[in-house]
Structure formats: C-alpha cells, structure tokens
Amino acid sequence: MNPGTPFFDVVRRQRAHRSFRDEPLDDALVEQVLEAATYAPSAENSQPWQFVVVRDAALRARIGDLTRRAWEAGGRDFERGRLPDRLLADVDRGATGGVAAAPVLVVVCGDSSFCLPAVLAASVFPAVQNLLLAAGALGLGSALTTLTMGFDAELREMLQLPDHIQPFAVVPLGWPARELRPPRREPVDTKMHRDRFGRGW
Amino acid sequence: MNPGTPFFDVVRRQRAHRSFRDEPLDDALVEQVLEAATYAPSAENSQPWQFVVVRDAALRARIGDLTRRAWEAGGRDFERGRLPDRLLADVDRGATGGVAAAPVLVVVCGDSSFCLPAVLAASVFPAVQNLLLAAGALGLGSALTTLTMGFDAELREMLQLPDHIQPFAVVPLGWPARELRPPRREPVDTKMHRDRFGRGW
Numbered sequence: 001m002n003p004g005t006p007f008f009d010v011v012r013r014q015r016a017h018r019s020f021r022d023e024p025l026d027d028a029l030v031e032q033v034l035e036a037a038t039y040a041p042s043a044e045n046s047q048p049w050q051f052v053v054v055r056d057a058a059l060r061a062r063i064g065d066l067t068r069r070a071w072e073a074g075g076r077d078f079e080r081g082r083l084p085d086r087l088l089a090d091v092d093r094g095a096t097g098g099v100a101a102a103p104v105l106v107v108v109c110g111d112s113s114f115c116l117p118a119v120l121a122a123s124v125f126p127a128v129q130n131l132l133l134a135a136g137a138l139g140l141g142s143a144l145t146t147l148t149m150g151f152d153a154e155l156r157e158m159l160q161l162p163d164h165i166q167p168f169a170v171v172p173l174g175w176p177a178r179e180l181r182p183p184r185r186e187p188v189d190t191k192m193h194r195d196r197f198g199r200g201w
Numbered sequence: 202m203n204p205g206t207p208f209f210d211v212v213r214r215q216r217a218h219r220s221f222r223d224e225p226l227d228d229a230l231v232e233q234v235l236e237a238a239t240y241a242p243s244a245e246n247s248q249p250w251q252f253v254v255v256r257d258a259a260l261r262a263r264i265g266d267l268t269r270r271a272w273e274a275g276g277r278d279f280e281r282g283r284l285p286d287r288l289l290a291d292v293d294r295g296a297t298g299g300v301a302a303a304p305v306l307v308v309v310c311g312d313s314s315f316c317l318p319a320v321l322a323a324s325v326f327p328a329v330q331n332l333l334l335a336a337g338a339l340g341l342g343s344a345l346t347t348l349t350m351g352f353d354a355e356l357r358e359m360l361q362l363p364d365h366i367q368p369f370a371v372v373p374l375g376w377p378a379r380e381l382r383p384p385r386r387e388p389v390d391t392k393m394h395r396d397r398f399g400r401g402w
Contacts (some may be wrong), residue, residue, distance in 0.1 A: 007338040009242045011331055035389040039212045040212040041345045044284055044292065047387055051393045059396055078317075083245055091245065109398075111288060116279075122370065125326030129241060130212055131328070133334075137208040143240045144321050160290050160397045169323065184250055188236040193258055194254045196361045197310075 010137045013182050017141025018094030022079045029138060030104055030173065036134035037108075042123035048114035049127045052159050053109040062158055063107075063148060063170060064100020070150035071095035099145060106131065107117035113164045123176035131171060136139070139178045144169055157199030211338045218342025219295030221303045221375035230339060231305055231374065235337035238309075243324035245324035249315035252326045253308040253360050263299020263372060264300035264308075264349060267372055299354030300346060306336050307332065308356070314365045325369045332372060342377035345370055 034051050042048055068116055075095065079088055099105075108131070110124040128144055135142035148155055148170045154166055192201035235252050243249055255261055276296065280289055300306075309332070311325040329345060337344040349356055349371045356368055391400035 004207045006205045007208045007324055007334065008237065010208040011237050011335065014240055014242065016242055029373075031389060031393070034393060036209065036212050036387045038389050038392065039215055039384065040214065041217055043347070044280055044294065045217075045288065045384075047392075050392055050398070052397055052398055053213050053402070054397070056396045079245055087246065120346065121322040122326055125323055126330035126333070126345065129327035129330040131342075132242065133331075134212065135207065142290065144323065144327065146244070146320055158397075160399060162398065165398060181340055183240065183246075185239045188232060191239065191248075191251055192232070192235060194249065195253070195257045196359075197363065197366060198255055198361060199252070201254070 005137050010133050014133060014136050015074050015180040015183055016143035017172070017180065018090055018098040019144055019177040020098075020141055020172065021177055023103070025103045025140070025159045027175055030106075030138065033131055033134045033138065033140065033173065034076065037127040040127035040130045041121035042127070042149040043115045046115040048111045048120060048123050048124060050109040050111055050165055052109065053181075054101065054105040054107060054159075059158065060100050060105050061157070063105055064097060064157070066151045066154055067099060067145070067148045067170070069134040071090050073150070075147055094143070094145075095147060099143065099170070099172045101176035104173040106171040106173060107159060107167055108169045108171060109167045111165055115176045120166060121168065128169050128171065135173055138172055142171055142173050145173060204361040206338050209253050211334055214304045214319055214355055214382055215334060215337050217344035218373070218377045218381065219299040219344055220375045220378040221282045221299075221342055222378055224304070226341070226375055230341065233308075234332055234339065234341065234374065235307070238328040238332040242327035243328070243332045244316045244320035247316040249312045249313055249321060249324050251310040251366055253310065255306040255360075260359065261301050264306055264356070264383065265298060267352045267355055268300060268346070268349045268371070269297050271348040274350055274351070280400065286287060295344070295346070296348060298373070300344065300373045305374040307372040307374060308360060308368055309370045309372060310366045310368045312366055313342035321367060324368065327374065336374055343372050343374050343375055345372060356363065376402060
C-alpha cells in the first residue's frame with residue numbers, strides 16, 4: 001500500500017503481524033505513523049497519549065521476555081481450545097519471540113494527569129487504532145498486543161514510567177515477513193440491534 | 202469526502218461533531234460505517250463488539266436526558282476552567298441536546314462472554330475509532346461520547362442490555378450541521394520518548 005491508498009482499503013486489509021523482516025525502520029516512518037495516532041479523539045481533546053519508542057535491542061529482548069512469561073503463565077492455557085490451531089500457533093510464535101523481533105516496539109501509554117482515569121482507555125485505544133491503520137497504509141506490519149500489561153510493575157521499571165503514566169499496549173512495528181491476506185469477519189448485521197439489544201437488525 | 206478519499210486525509214480531518222442537520226440517514230450508510238468498525242482488531246480476534254443502533258425518537262430523547270444529567274451532575278463543573286471557552290460551549294450544547302438530536306445514536310457495547318473483561322476496552326475502542334473514521338470518510342458527522350456511561354444502570358435498562366453486555370460509548374451519526382476545519386494537535390515529538398520515558402525524542 002502507499003499513503004494515497006483509499007481509506008476503506010486500508011481498513012479492510014488490517015491484519016495483526018507477528019513476524020518481521022530483519023530490516024531497519026527509519027525514524028521518519030515511526031514519526032509519520034505516530035503523528036497519525038495523535039489525530040485520534042480523546043476526552044475533551046486532552047491528547048493524553050505518550051509513546052515510548054523502544055529500539056534498544058536489550059530492552060526489546062527484556063520486553064519480549066515479559067511477554068513470553070505472561071503467555072506461558074496463563075495466556076496459552078487460556079487460549080488453547082478457544083482459538084483455531086493456526087491462530088494459536090501464530091500467537092504462540094508472536095508471544096515467544098516474533099513480536100520482540102520487530103525493530104521497534106511502541107509502548108503506548110496514557111497520562112492520567114491529562115484526563116480522568118475513567119476515560120483514559122477511551123482516549124488511548126483510538127490513537128492505537130490510528131497507529132495500526134497508518135502502519136498498514138505505509139506497508140508496515142504491526143499488531144495490538146496487551147499481554148505484557150500482565151507485568152505492569154516490571155514494564156514500568158524497565159521504561160522508567162512515573163506513576164501517572166499508564167501503559168496500555170505494546171505495538172511492534174516493522175516490515176512484514178510476508179504479505180497477509182485480508183481478514184474475514186462475522187457479518188456486521190449479526191452484531192447490530194435495532195433500538196434495543198437482542199431485537200436483531 | 203467520499204469513499205475513495207486517501208487514508209491520511211480521513212485521519213487528519215477527524216473532528217467531533219455535536220450538531221446535526223435535521224435530515225434522515227439511510228440504514229445502508231449505518232451498515233457501511235459499522236461494517237468498517239468490524240475490521241478493527243480484537244483480543245485473539247474475538248470480535249466482541251455489539252452495536253445498538255437507536256433510531257426511535259423517544260429512546261434517543263431518554264438517552265439524551267441521561268447525557269444531560271451526567272453533564273450537569275458534575276461533568277460541566279469538572280471541565281469549566283480546564284477547557285477553552287469555545288470548546289466548553291460546544292461540549293455543553295452537545296451534552297444538553299445536540300448529540301441526542303442526531304438521527305442515529307450508536308451505543309457501542311462489548312460482550313464479555315467473547316473475551317476476558319481485562320481486554321474488552323482494548324477490543325472495543327479500536328472498532329469505535331474505525332466507526333468514527335468511516336463516518337468521516339463518507340461525509341457524516343460523529344463523535345465519541347462516554348458521559349452517558351455514568352448512568353450505566355439506566356442505560357442498561359433502556360436498551361435491555363444483559364449482564365454480559367457492557368456499554369462503552371454513545372456515537373451520534375448524522376449529517377453535520379456545518380463543515381468543521383481540520384483539527385490542530387500537539388506536535389508528535391512532544392509525545393515521543395526514545396527507549397525510556399522522559400528522555401525525549
């Protein structure tokens with residue numbers, strides 16, 4: 001894809017990438033993707049997002065280790081039997097090294113001094129989604145991962161996050177190891193309700 | 202804008218709309234916008250979103266009344282002095298009738314039987330952001346509002362939401378009363394940190 005790709009094409013092609021080519025990623029591209037993130041809405045336009053862009057290889061390995069531990073401590077057992085085998089295997093590869101092998105890990109945080117804690121998630125995840133879509137529009141691979149938040153204290157210590165900065169997601173960014181086909185989704189009308197829940201559309 | 206609008210143009214023009222023309226909105230457009238929402242990522246692709254599309258005028262008025270009460274019970278006092286006067290006045294008009302006057306209110310919910318409660322917000326707000334962006338791409342106005350969640354029990358009763366369905370946002374959809382200029386944002390590098398928080402970019 002390229003920056004001129006129509007909006008709906010970018011949306012319909014979004015996939016989670018969990019393996020990346022061993023190829024560097026310019027700061028300029030990271031900035032472009034994160035700038036798109038900042039156009040997301042936030043409670044009363046408080047713009048509470050903060051992005052810790054981790055390039056340092058040792059630090060990426062430590063974050064990857066936390067992710068692996070969170071997966072092995074319960075995530076894998078929880079998902080086994082719930083996920084199709086192929087998706088489970090892909091998530092497993094991602095959580096045990098694939099994601100951490102991306103040249104950049106963006107740890108997306110929210111600053112609770114900018115808005116009420118109750119609306120912080122509502123003011124951070126839309127920016128995360130802009131980030132992911134922008135990456136796709138530029139041909140980059142990315143994924144929304146939250147497993148690592150299971151080790152909040154360790155992650156805070158590694159990244160020197162003050163108390164008012166809450167981490168919400170770790171997003172790997174890099175060139176995809178392979179092109180992924182467009183995703184499949186449940187038909188939207190199975191998720192729609194007219195006026196009241198359960199009435200169908 | 203139109204469906205062929207380039208991705209980054211849609212992103213850079215997103216604004217919160219809080220007043221709408223008195224003009225109907227076809228089901229087909231609502232479906233198109235919500236279909237885009239379903240392409241968002243979710244924890245292990247659980248697709249836990251549920252959309253209650255409220256068109257009924259009496260029900261919209263009741264939701265609008267809840268929103269007004271939440272605003273008058275504390276929201277307005279909290280924001281006074283924090284927001285620029287013009288934004289405060291706009292939010293005030295939205296919360297006291299502007300939003301509820303949209304022909305459609307989409308109450309975006311998450312189904313906690315589809316994924317762990319801890320990852321429900323992370324699996325719903327990206328879909329909300331797709332919804333908002335898609336609306337903009339089609340020339341519709343929309344906004345992410347969460348005030349009404351302050352009256353969770355009343356909202357649940359109105360929409361007949363079962364216990365496992367959690368409401369996260371009320372998104373008005375309609376034709377904008379007027380065109381809004383592109384938003385301004387803090388420079389992205391003021392939100393970026395290299396490797397560790399507080400080190401700057």
